[in-house]
Amino acid sequence: MNIFSYYISKYREFLTLTLYIVLSFLLMTASDKALVEGMRSFSLQTLGSLEGTLSNFRDYFNLYEKNQTLQQENTRLSFENFQLQEALLENLRLKRLLKFQHQFHYNLIPAKIIGYSPQEIVTGFQLLSRHLKPEHKGAAVMTVDGLVGRLVKVSGSFAICQILLDPSSKVSVRIQRNREVGIVVWDGGEGLLLKFIPNTIEVKPGDIVFTSGLSQIYPPNIKVGVVTQIKKDPSKLFQTIYVKPSVDFNALEEVFVVEMETGAHASGK
Numbered sequence: 001m002n003i004f005s006y007y008i009s010k011y012r013e014f015l016t017l018t019l020y021i022v023l024s025f026l027l028m029t030a031s032d033k034a035l036v037e038g039m040r041s042f043s044l045q046t047l048g049s050l051e052g053t054l055s056n057f058r059d060y061f062n063l064y065e066k067n068q069t070l071q072q073e074n075t076r077l078s079f080e081n082f083q084l085q086e087a088l089l090e091n092l093r094l095k096r097l098l099k100f101q102h103q104f105h106y107n108l109i110p111a112k113i114i115g116y117s118p119q120e121i122v123t124g125f126q127l128l129s130r131h132l133k134p135e136h137k138g139a140a141v142m143t144v145d146g147l148v149g150r151l152v153k154v155s156g157s158f159a160i161c162q163i164l165l166d167p168s169s170k171v172s173v174r175i176q177r178n179r180e181v182g183i184v185v186w187d188g189g190e191g192l193l194l195k196f197i198p199n200t201i202e203v204k205p206g207d208i209v210f211t212s213g214l215s216q217i218y219p220p221n222i223k224v225g226v227v228t229q230i231k232k233d234p235s236k237l238f239q240t241i242y243v244k245p246s247v248d249f250n251a252l253e254e255v256f257v258v259e260m261e262t263g264a265h266a267s268g269k
Contacts, residue, residue: 106219108256109136111159122152123166127159127255138217140258146223146246147171147211148255159257163249164192164224173224174212175203181212184224184243192225194241199232201239209243219258 111129127141134154141148141161149163162169164186171184173194180201187193197203207227213220225243232239 107259109259111141111255111257113252113255117160117162122160122162122168124149124152124161124163125252125255127151127161127257128157129159129257130157132157132159132257136257136259139260140211140218140222141255142222142258143247143252143255145248146225147218148247148249148252150217151257161255164245164247165190165249171218171224172212172214173209175227176208176210177204178202178207181214182241184209187242190249191228192243192245194227194243196238197241198237199234199239203227203230203239203241205229219260 109129109131111127111132113125114128115126117124117126132154136159137151137154139151141150147164149161149166149169151159152162153160164171164184167186169186172181173184174181175194175197178201180197180203182197183195184192185195194203194209205227209224209227211218211220211222211224223246225245227241228244229242230239231241
């Protein structure tokens with residue numbers, strides 16, 4: 001309620017009494033019947049207008065308060081609805097991960113992404129898992145969609161995961177359709193390059209690329225990505241093959257650390 005309506009409401013009786021006194025004085029000093037009737041009409045219109053104005057002010061501020069209450073309740077319900085949606089999506093995502101974990105032949109250690117790795121160390125993520133051990137350094141990291149990268153540092157329950165988009169990342173892979181072996185590296189953007197595939201080998205867009213198993217880090221048959229484009233230069237021995245990662249690195253929340261036999265993690269690709 002503004003200050004104008006506040007004072008009108010507070011001194012309403014005083015103002016009404018004052019108005020009646022003035023009107024009574026005028027009526028006592030006037031003898032003309034028309035003047036009396038005119039003053040009565042003026043009095044009725046004035047009081048009616050005053051009462052109508054006060055009523056409008058009351059209705060306006062009552063509606064304003066009700067609108068604020070409704071907006072507050074709508075905001076709360078909207079927030080609660082979003083929380084329920086997030087809980088449902090998380091439940092579905094975890095069920096999918098658990099189903100995948102039971103189908104995989106290696107021991108998979110669940111880990112949560114809690115942040116990005118410091119850029120001066122490596123391009124990747126910081127992971128948290130109470131099941132991590134020092135010997136897990138070098139272990140492959142993956143999701144149900146495919147390969148994420150590998151652990152390059154483990155400290156207590158925390159670890160740093162180097163992802164495939166790191167400049168120094170190299171993964172030995174195999175093309176599913178023709179079984180050809182090559183090396184996948186970062187392409188400098190948001191994709192990968194498949195290197196060392198001769199021009200004489202047929203590669204098609206849509207070909208699936210997965211880990212070859214020809215290293216001591218990455219287990220075989222983990223999906224890495226899909227071929228999107230091929231460029232051949234007759235002056236060069238190898239063709240340029242672009243690969244889209246099977247993992248969306250911008251949408252990751254949980255990953256699995258692949259636990260292999262002790263001593264299996266050594267330097268390699």
